[in-house]
Amino acid sequence: MIGRRDGALMRNNSSNQSLLKSRIAIAIAIGMFLGCIFAFFFPHGIFSSNSPHFDHNHLTRSISQVVSTSCESSDSLNMLKAEFVAASEKNAELKKQVNVLIEKLRLAEQGKDHAEKQVLVLGEPHKAGPFGTVQGLRTNPTVVPDDSVNPRLANILEKIAVGKELIVALANSNVKDMLEVWFKSIQKVGIPNYLVVALDDEIAKFCESNDVPVYKRDPDKGIDSVGKTGGNHAVSGLKFHILREFLQLGYSVLLSDVDIVYLQNPFHYLYRDSDVESMSDGHNNMTAYGYNDVFDEPAMGWARYAHTMRIWVYNSGFFYIRPTIPSIELLDRVANRLSRGNAWDQAVFNEELFFPSHPGYDGLYASRRTMDFYLFMNSKVLFKTVRKNANLRKIKPVIVHINYHPDKLPRMHAVVEFYVNGKQDALSSFPDGSE
Numbered sequence: 232m233i234g235r236r237d238g239a240l241m242r243n244n245s246s247n248q249s250l251l252k253s254r255i256a257i258a259i260a261i262g263m264f265l266g267c268i269f270a271f272f273f274p275h276g277i278f279s280s281n282s283p284h285f286d287h288n289h290l291t292r293s294i295s296q297v298v299s300t301s302c303e304s305s306d307s308l309n310m311l312k313a314e315f316v317a318a319s320e321k322n323a324e325l326k327k328q329v330n331v332l333i334e335k336l337r338l339a340e341q342g343k344d345h346a347e348k349q350v351l352v353l354g355e356p357h358k359a360g361p362f363g364t365v366q367g368l369r370t371n372p373t374v375v376p377d378d379s380v381n382p383r384l385a386n387i388l389e390k391i392a393v394g395k396e397l398i399v400a401l402a403n404s405n406v407k408d409m410l411e412v413w414f415k416s417i418q419k420v421g422i423p424n425y426l427v428v429a430l431d432d433e434i435a436k437f438c439e440s441n442d443v444p445v446y447k448r449d450p451d452k453g454i455d456s457v458g459k460t461g462g463n464h465a466v467s468g469l470k471f472h473i474l475r476e477f478l479q480l481g482y483s484v485l486l487s488d489v490d491i492v493y494l495q496n497p498f499h500y501l502y503r504d505s506d507v508e509s510m511s512d513g514h515n516n517m518t519a520y521g522y523n524d525v526f527d528e529p530a531m532g533w534a535r536y537a538h539t540m541r542i543w544v545y546n547s548g549f550f551y552i553r554p555t556i557p558s559i560e561l562l563d564r565v566a567n568r569l570s571r572g573n574a575w576d577q578a579v580f581n582e583e584l585f586f587p588s589h590p591g592y593d594g595l596y597a598s599r600r601t602m603d604f605y606l607f608m609n610s611k612v613l614f615k616t617v618r619k620n621a622n623l624r625k626i627k628p629v630i631v632h633i634n635y636h637p638d639k640l641p642r643m644h645a646v647v648e649f650y651v652n653g654k655q656d657a658l659s660s661f662p663d664g665s666e
């Protein structure tokens with residue numbers, strides 16, 4: 232093809248020369264004409280920056296806008312999320328505050344009622360009212376708080392206590408595993424006002440690492456040696472000594488052993504009308520609340536029946552004590568007797584609470600209230616009665632105290648499984664008593 236065309240050009244060389252020139256002239260003319268037209272219609276050129284279709288700046292702006300809009304929207308989404316989280320936290324915080332306020336209101340009303348009775352009894356002397364209307368004083372007035380007794384503890388309590396009351400437990404490393412079940416149950420219920428009195432450094436650290444409010448006492452030789460190495464009963468005796476400061480600072484204390492599982496907030500179930508409000512070692516109405524136990528002595532004939540007053544002991548591992556003079560006197564009397572001999576603190580606690588004055592002896596007149604033995608349940612009630620009774624199984628106790636059994640930890644876990652996790656057979660494998 233190329234060869235042929237070349238050949239044609241060569242062949243027509245001379246005759247086409249003029250035709251070629253005129254064609255070039257025409258092409259130039261057309262080119263100039265088109266140039267003029269373009270110059271007229273597009274004075275700034277086809278790719279002018281002003282052209283709306285090819286505005287690079289605009290395009291870049293748009294792209295960057297598109298990009299930034301999606302960035303901004305994820306930014307604002309994150310901001311919304313953060314605001315939502317903050318609002319939910321605020322909401323939870325407010326709910327907590329509402330609960331605390333409701334609690335305080337209830338406390339205030341209970342307190343007002345008690346105060347009115349105090350004024351009635353302790354105020355101006357007056358005549359007794361009509362039959363059935365007179366009432367003695369159970370709710371003794373509280374002491375004036377004395378922060379100078381222990382300013383450091385006063386500081387801690389101010390932060391932790393709700394309505395001037397809190398749960399207090401003493402613990403050393405011997406009870407670490409139980410302590411963990413104890414505070415986890417408290418945290419799960421959402422009780423804010425509790426404190427561990429750490430008797431050694433290991434427990435203090437253990438509490439700190441678990442967000443458990445802890446108080447390490449100032450060194451005190453006599454107490455510290457018992458606290459560090461003491462067994463169950465020895466440590467139990469310490470609490471009467473240590474509790475005194477709490478009461479002097481004006482706080483009511485719900486003293487708690489650590490072999491206890493919390494299922495509800497105990498502060499919602501207190502009467503607060505007595506110096507001491509205690510759980511019972513009793514296991515039914517009679518043994519827990521007291522009864523007339525008739526002792527039979529046939530040789531006496533007509534007078535063979537001797538009536539005796541009986542009540543199963545108060546459990547000195549779980550009681551609520553108000554900051555009153557009789558309460559502090561009780562602590563002093565028990566601590567004093569325990570320091571003098573090898574007595575069991577629970578026996579001494581009960582003797583001081585219940586024995587009346589007699590020749591050579593002035594009884595303590597502290598007012599007492601026995602807690603509901605189904606709500607503040609000991610492990611005898613649970614394992615001997617409640618777990619075998621379909622109706623009683625439905626009751627949700629406030630606390631369960633594994634006081635009747637030596638295999639405390641597994642039974643505590645079982646209580647959590649049964650009451651918290653709803654595992655119906657969690658209690659089944661244990662014998663009623665210890666084997």
Ligand SMILES: *[C@@H]1O[C@H](CO)[C@@H](O)[C@H](O)[C@H]1NC(C)=O
Nearest residue numbers: 514515516517519520603604
């Ligand atoms: C135990 O006492 C409560 C009231 O304190 C009463 O409702 C209940 O019926 C009593 N139970 C028995 C078995 O007597």
